[in-house]
Amino acid sequence: MIDVQDIHKSFGDAHILKGISTTFEQGKTNLIIGQSGSGKTVFLKCLLGLFSPEQGNIVYDGKKYAELSDDQKRDLRQEMGMVFQGSALFDSMTVEGNVMFPLEMFTKQSTSEMKDRVDAVLKRVNLIDAHHKFPSEISGGMQKRVAIARAIVMNPKYLFCDEPNSGLDPKTAILIDDLIKEITEEYNITTVINTHDMNSVMQIGEKIIFLKDGLLEWEGTKNEIFKTDNEAVTNFVYSSDLFKKVRQMYIQEQN
Amino acid sequence: MNYLASVGSYAIMIREVFKKPTKWRIMKSLIYKEIDELIFSSLGIIIFISFFIGAVVAIQTALNLTNPLIPRNLIGFATRQSVILEFAPTFVSIIMAGKVGSYITSSIGTMRVTEQIDALEVMGVNSLNYLVFPKIIAMLFYPFAIAISMYVGIFGGWMAGVFGGFLTSADFITGLQTDFVPFHIAYAFVKTLIFAFVIATIPSFHGFYMKGGALEVGKASTTSFVWTSVVIIILNYILTQLLLG
Numbered sequence: 240m241i242d243v244q245d246i247h248k249s250f251g252d253a254h255i256l257k258g259i260s261t262t263f264e265q266g267k268t269n270l271i272i273g274q275s276g277s278g279k280t281v282f283l284k285c286l287l288g289l290f291s292p293e294q295g296n297i298v299y300d301g302k303k304y305a306e307l308s309d310d311q312k313r314d315l316r317q318e319m320g321m322v323f324q325g326s327a328l329f330d331s332m333t334v335e336g337n338v339m340f341p342l343e344m345f346t347k348q349s350t351s352e353m354k355d356r357v358d359a360v361l362k363r364v365n366l367i368d369a370h371h372k373f374p375s376e377i378s379g380g381m382q383k384r385v386a387i388a389r390a391i392v393m394n395p396k397y398l399f400c401d402e403p404n405s406g407l408d409p410k411t412a413i414l415i416d417d418l419i420k421e422i423t424e425e426y427n428i429t430t431v432i433n434t435h436d437m438n439s440v441m442q443i444g445e446k447i448i449f450l451k452d453g454l455l456e457w458e459g460t461k462n463e464i465f466k467t468d469n470e471a472v473t474n475f476v477y478s479s480d481l482f483k484k485v486r487q488m489y490i491q492e493q494n
Numbered sequence: 495m496n497y498l499a500s501v502g503s504y505a506i507m508i509r510e511v512f513k514k515p516t517k518w519r520i521m522k523s524l525i526y527k528e529i530d531e532l533i534f535s536s537l538g539i540i541i542f543i544s545f546f547i548g549a550v551v552a553i554q555t556a557l558n559l560t561n562p563l564i565p566r567n568l569i570g571f572a573t574r575q576s577v578i579l580e581f582a583p584t585f586v587s588i589i590m591a592g593k594v595g596s597y598i599t600s601s602i603g604t605m606r607v608t609e610q611i612d613a614l615e616v617m618g619v620n621s622l623n624y625l626v627f628p629k630i631i632a633m634l635f636y637p638f639a640i641a642i643s644m645y646v647g648i649f650g651g652w653m654a655g656v657f658g659g660f661l662t663s664a665d666f667i668t669g670l671q672t673d674f675v676p677f678h679i680a681y682a683f684v685k686t687l688i689f690a691f692v693i694a695t696i697p698s699f700h701g702f703y704m705k706g707g708a709l710e711v712g713k714a715s716t717t718s719f720v721w722t723s724v725v726i727i728i729l730n731y732i733l734t735q736l737l738l739g
Contacts (some may be wrong), residue, residue, distance in 0.1 A: 316617060319616060321616040323613060341617055343519075
């Protein structure tokens, strides 16, 4: 579980996060949504420890990040997996090398043990024959799956995903969403996803927080998002005609 | 003020490079890879340029020796002094600032743009140690490249002098051996080692702290070449004054 307590973050005169408090629960897919410039990426980078908030606390299962020593922070980071928007795979390494990288860096496993673990996670993300290919030789969807495999290879307690569906076709996007949800439940991890994709919101949003101008404007579940009267949320989520119709149908069904 | 802030950031970067070392098993393979990419892959251009510059120095000296009282073996002497004292350590380092420096800036800059550096940081890896330390160690082999440059430069001078009909081979070799000061070799290698550190770290700094996209990677490479060259030229002056002045 990640408990976020009143965090503030500024860059120069720009006050990006203006006091966000929320809780991300274990074993659930937690989604952060909001318009571009609402502070989603800065918020996610604060959760990852890449940015230090000026005020407030982020507590990971009882451990306050700001109070940890450098070594403890490094240990905590090894419990985090991250799937970046552009996958962020290492160009100079094969798929196998990318997934094996955290194991090589932080474990004392033998090469055969590492290879077995890499085989297992690549199989888990449905990538069987790509071990010796380089990231430039595989599709965007496959790159995302390699990034997920790399993120879970160390059995993380926390999984963060920044726009995991961006640049993917709708079918692959659904596959990636399902995979993240399955992994979250299977490994019982705390998953936080930063997304613009409303299909993801409807499909896997067990908890959704909506950021607006650096503030937490709304939070709830995917069912609650249908019923909410919050104008900012409805304007954002139901901006397309398709989603407006889906919402009307849902409300009619409920009545 | 910005320049001062950059100098401070550079100093902090250097300190971070030597903190929290990466596992030796991984670091060893990174160092081998960097030696291959920074040193071995540069030997071709170093040999090519050294040969022709040495040849041109010999020809220019020969063409300017109009006084019959000045011995022809001065061509060998002048080639040796030019190549060992300045051409090989300084001129080649500026070429390397372009070739190796822009490679370092663009490769690290691309990793920054594509969030690969963020990925390292999130995993708990000291990205500066992982990326920059192997380059610094690989550049410790740079004096070997400069030794080859010295040899090839003098050989180019000999070829141009002898086959151009400016002097005999014996004259050239006599010139090479005239007033030889072994400390000049030490001076050249001290300069080379310091320039090697500059070539490894300034481009890394520009790549690591760059912001923006692909266009900015190109701009960062150009900026890093300019600053690496400027620092080499200034250090060359200071080191020459300190070691030979």
